[in-house]
Amino acid sequence: MVNRIVVGAHYGLSDWLIQRVTAVVMAVGSSALAVYFLLHDDMGYDRWTALFASQPVRAFALLFMLSLFYHAWVGVRDIVMDYVKPAGVRLVIHVLVVLALLLYSIWSVQILWAI
């Protein structure tokens, strides 16, 4: 039997879970969009905007994008932790990535609610 004393904030575990939950959200969303494309051969500006003008689609699109940004944060953070060793450089990259993803989130709301 392993008597391991578990300490810490466990944020690694919650990131592991969030990475998978956001992945499933995006897998469902992109599959649904692919099926929509397959069913509608006459895709043009009118059909495309009508799709995103629907409130549930718009809400799910935002959920998809926020999932994407959180997923990207966990992934990029893991890559940076693996390859960038100097603490200062690592911190700067982390801050830039977080700021970029926050800006993308605001931008996504603007894009989706401008229709």
Next chain:
Amino acid sequence: MNKRRPKHLALHLIQLPLPGFVSILHRVSGLALFLALPALLLMLQYSLRSISTYTVLMEVLSQPLVKLLLLGLLWAFLHHFCAGLRYLAIDLHYVHSLKQARDSSKIVLLVSLLLTMLIGVKLW
């Protein structure tokens, strides 16, 4: 014992196993998709904002070089998607043996390439 003894690695014989290859491509494709995010968001914005921005976007996307870049991004997405599904399957204990690990890696590589070619042909 001398712990600083030289190691003789047969570098020409050592290669990344297939699941490792899929794994590093999962990383590379993920990073590529992250770096492409501003361009992808801009494309979504242009496609939705008005019929004139939509027309501009379609014109830009019809350039051969842009199409090639998009095809690369499409592969990155499809590989990341398929390799991600494989990881979810592993989490759910669907992969038990080395053979299954290798076979599923092969499937991921083949399916993502095949889908990229199919969609690429359709879009061209």
